[in-house]
Amino acid sequence: MARIEDVAVRAGVSVGTVSNVLNRPQAVSPATRAKVQAAIAELGYVPHAAARALVAGRTSTIGLVVPEVTNPFFADLARGAEDVADEHDVTVMLYNSDKSADRELRYLGQLETQRVQGILVTPVRQVTGGMDALVARGTPVVLLDHPAGRRNICSVTVDDHTGGALAATHLIERGHRHIAFVGGPLTVVQVGARLAGAREVVEAAGGTLEVIETRGLGVAAARTAATDFARRPAATRPTAMFCANDILALGALQTATREGLRVPDDLAIVGYDDIDFAAAAAVPLTSVRQPRHQLGRVAAQLLFEEIHEPAQHGHRQVVFQPELIARESSRVPAHAG
Numbered sequence: 001m002a003r004i005e006d007v008a009v010r011a012g013v014s015v016g017t018v019s020n021v022l023n024r025p026q027a028v029s030p031a032t033r034a035k036v037q038a039a040i041a042e043l044g045y046v047p048h049a050a051a052r053a054l055v056a057g058r059t060s061t062i063g064l065v066v067p068e069v070t071n072p073f074f075a076d077l078a079r080g081a082e083d084v085a086d087e088h089d090v091t092v093m094l095y096n097s098d099k100s101a102d103r104e105l106r107y108l109g110q111l112e113t114q115r116v117q118g119i120l121v122t123p124v125r126q127v128t129g130g131m132d133a134l135v136a137r138g139t140p141v142v143l144l145d146h147p148a149g150r151r152n153i154c155s156v157t158v159d160d161h162t163g164g165a166l167a168a169t170h171l172i173e174r175g176h177r178h179i180a181f182v183g184g185p186l187t188v189v190q191v192g193a194r195l196a197g198a199r200e201v202v203e204a205a206g207g208t209l210e211v212i213e214t215r216g217l218g219v220a221a222a223r224t225a226a227t228d229f230a231r232r233p234a235a236t237r238p239t240a241m242f243c244a245n246d247i248l249a250l251g252a253l254q255t256a257t258r259e260g261l262r263v264p265d266d267l268a269i270v271g272y273d274d275i276d277f278a279a280a281a282a283v284p285l286t287s288v289r290q291p292r293h294q295l296g297r298v299a300a301q302l303l304f305e306e307i308h309e310p311a312q313h314g315h316r317q318v319v320f321q322p323e324l325i326a327r328e329s330s331r332v333p334a335h336a337g
Contacts, residue, residue, distance in 0.1 A: 002043035010039035022047050027179070027310075045140045051052055061091045062303060063111035063119040065104060066144075068097040068217075070142045071247060072275040073292055074122070077144060081120055087302055090117065099125055105130045112139050120144045120296075125187070127153070130203025140306040146189060154306065156299040156318045161188050163288040163322035164197025167242045167270045168209075170286065170324050174332050176240035176268060177207035182225050182252060183244025184213035191217075191244045194272060198242055210238055219245060222251025230259035239268065240330070244276050246271035246287055251331060253283060268330040284327035291320050 008015045013036060020027045021036040028036070039045075064081055066074040067201040078094060093116065098105035101124045108130060111119055118140035123131070127149060135141050141153055148155035171179055181198055183191045195211065195236050212229065214221035222243070229237065229252075243249035249271030253263055263283045266314045271278060274289035298318055306313040 004045070004047075005042055006035065007039045007045050007170040010043060011035045033134060045235050059115050060089065060112070060117045061093050061119070062300075063093050063095060063107075063116045063121075064144075065095045065097055065107050065111075065119065065121040067097050067099045067104075067122055067124050069094065071217075071245075072277065073245065073273045073290070076275070076292035077122075077296040077299075080293040080298075081144075081300040082296075083293075084297050084300035084304065090304075100123050101125055108134055112137070117307050118142070120299050122146050126189070140303055140310075142299045142303045142306075145295060148315075151315055152297075154302040154315050154317070156295055156302065156320075158290045158295070158320045158322050160193035160322075161197040161200075163272060163290075164194035164199075164242070166197075166322060166324040167194075167200045167272065167288050168198035168201035170326065170330060171240045171242065171268060171270060172201060172205045172207065174240075174268065174330060176238075177205070178210070178238040178240075179207060180210045180229065180238040180241045181244070182212045182214060182222070182241055182248055184215060184221070185225055186211075186213055188217075190268065194242075194244055208238075214248065218247055219251040222248040223255045226252040226255035227259060228262050230256050234266075237267075239266075240270070241267060242270045242272075244272055246275045246285065247272045249285055249287070249329075250277060250281055253281060253285065258281070263329055270324075270330050272311055278325075279327065281329075283329050286327045286330040287325055289323045290327050295320065 004015055004018050008018045012033060018036050021033050024035055062085055064078055068074055073316045095107040097107060104124050109262050110132055120142050120146045135153055143155035145157060146155060147157050179202055180224060181195050186192055199209050212225050216226050241252060245253055249269050256263060256267055263269055271285050271287040274287040278285040279286045
C-alpha cells in the first residue's frame with residue numbers, strides 16, 4: 001500500500017505539500033495540486049481518515065440531525081444537503097433525534113466530539129443553550145426548516161404562516177366555512193405557524209376553525225384523530241380538514257374513506273409539504289408545497305460558506321415561499337352550488 005512519502009517522491013514535492021493538498025487544497029497552487037493528485041491516482045494512495053483529521057483538525061464529514069428520518073420530507077432535505085456535501089467531497093452523517101430534545105442534545109455533543117466540520121439541525125423545539133455553546137466553541141451550525149430567532153446563526157425555512165393561510169384560503173374559496181385543523185403538538189414551531197396562518201384567514205372570512213391537536217405528526221396520530229372525527233354526527237363535523245403535514249393528511253384520508261366518508265364530497269382534505277406520495281394517493285392530495293430539496297441544498301451551501309470563509313461569512317436567515325398545489329382531495333363536489 002502506497003504511503004504519503006511515496007506520493008511526495010513521485011510528485012517531487014514535500015510530505016507537507018501532499019498533506020496540504022489533502023487537507024487544505026486552497027493553500028497549494030493549481031499546478032502543484034495537479035501534480036500531487038496525479039501521483040495519488042498513479043500510486044492508488046488512500047489517505048488515512050484519522051490521520052487526515054488529526055492534521056486538518058476536522059474530519060471530512062458534516063452532521064445532519066433531523067427529528068424523524070421516516071418522514072419523506074426530511075429524506076428530501078437530506079438529499080439536497082448530501083448533493084452539496086458531495087460537491088465538497090464531504091460525507092453526511094445522519095442522526096435521527098426521534099423528536100427527543102435530550103437525544104438531539106446528545107447527538108450534537110457526539111458530533112462535536114467527532115470533530116465534524118459543521119452541523120445541520122432541525123431542532124425539536126427552540127434553539128437551546130447547548131446549541132449556542134456549540135456555536136461559541138467554533139462548530140458552524142445551520143438551522144434547517146426552523147427559524148433562528150437570533151443573528152449569530154444561519155437558518156433556512158419556509159414561511160409557514162403564509163403556507164397555513166394558503167391552505168385556508170383555498171378551502172374558503174371552495175365554500176367551506178367550518179374547517180378543522182389537525183396537527184400537533186401545537187408547541188412545534190412549524191405547526192403553530194401553520195395554524196396561526198389558517199386561523200387568520202378563516203376568522204377574517206367569518207368562518208370557524210376547529211383545532212384537533214394530535215400527539216404527533218405520524219400516521220397513527222392521524223388515524224386516531226380521523227376515526228373520532230368521522231364518527232361524529234354529520235351536522236357537527238367540519239366540511240374540510242387542513243392537516244399540518246402530508247403524513248397526517250394521507251392517514252386522515254385513508255381513515256375517513258374506511259369510515260364511509262367520501263373525499264372530497266363529504267370531506268375536503270389539504271395537506272402540507274407535497275411529498276411524492278401526495279400526488280400518488282388513491283385520491284390525489286391537495287398540499288402546500290415546500291421546496292424540500294432546495295431547503296437542504298441552501299442550508300448546506302450556507303454551512304460550507306461558514307466552514308471555508310468564516311471571516312467573510314455573514315449569518316443569514318433564508319425564507320422560502322410555499323405554493324399550494326390543488327388536486328382531487330379538495331375539488332368542489334359536482335352537486336355543490
